[in-house]
Amino acid sequence: MSPTRSRRRLIAGNWKLQFGPTHAAAHAAALRDRLLAVEDVDLAVFPTAMSIPAVVDTVKRSNLRVGVQWACAHAEGAYTGANSPAMAREIGCGWVLCGHSEVRGDFGETDARVHAAIRGGLKHGLLPMLCVGESVEERAAGRLREVLERQLEVAYGSLHADEAATVTIAYEPLWAIGTGVTATPDKAQEAHAVIRKWLLGRFPEFVAAQTRVLYGGSVKASNIAGLLACPDVDGALVGGASLDVDAFCAIVDAARR
Numbered sequence: 001m002s003p004t005r006s007r008r009r010l011i012a013g014n015w016k017l018q019f020g021p022t023h024a025a026a027h028a029a030a031l032r033d034r035l036l037a038v039e040d041v042d043l044a045v046f047p048t049a050m051s052i053p054a055v056v057d058t059v060k061r062s063n064l065r066v067g068v069q070w071a072c073a074h075a076e077g078a079y080t081g082a083n084s085p086a087m088a089r090e091i092g093c094g095w096v097l098c099g100h101s102e103v104r105g106d107f108g109e110t111d112a113r114v115h116a117a118i119r120g121g122l123k124h125g126l127l128p129m130l131c132v133g134e135s136v137e138e139r140a141a142g143r144l145r146e147v148l149e150r151q152l153e154v155a156y157g158s159l160h161a162d163e164a165a166t167v168t169i170a171y172e173p174l175w176a177i178g179t180g181v182t183a184t185p186d187k188a189q190e191a192h193a194v195i196r197k198w199l200l201g202r203f204p205e206f207v208a209a210q211t212r213v214l215y216g217g218s219v220k221a222s223n224i225a226g227l228l229a230c231p232d233v234d235g236a237l238v239g240g241a242s243l244d245v246d247a248f249c250a251i252v253d254a255a256r257r
């Protein structure tokens, strides 16, 4: 299915563990000034948690939204080291990234906790961006659909259709993250179609029609146009290239219609 083009494109930058507050504020200021005129694409950046206040302060009243890369389900409590969705909201975040593969891989994030984090985000006014994706072995073994469907099934869990419709998905194949190897448009579309078909089977039709599915994994200015030409690709979650102002702005430019 591809009733795509009513969905507004979204380009997001995941800065991962880069840029302390001073550097992050300078980077955000450069993006803010360069992207001022962009009205036709939604924009978001995910700085490391410690840099969020500096970035929020820099981009206030601009078209750049800010998100937290990882939050637990709890607003507060005895959870040493965790980020609270309520506190993320309080300091000006609009988004929460849920289930990034680096959090799953490096810190043992589970599908069940991803679901809890989505719920926590929704409860405290954050828009969840759910990351899903398969490993190179899983794709080679023909398990793409099975892996994506399992991640989606547990992550959405008991969400009602209205809640589900507020979730954005980022399809990020593990083999494309930070490797310089991007999924070809065909491979990306194949996975995005699996995701949208799952949404269609699981929820009333408006959820699949409204949900933005972003592609992430070695996105650059040179490959974004081919990816965005796919009927089910609604934007990108950009890692490495989001650390370079020119590269990120070129990607945003390519996403404008």
Ligand code: 13P
Binding pocket: 014, 100, 172, 176, 177, 178, 179, 180, 216, 217, 218, 219, 237, 238, 239, 240, 241
């Ligand atoms: P790269 O663009 O560096 O491959 O990272 C993708 C990613 O993990 C975005 O969340």
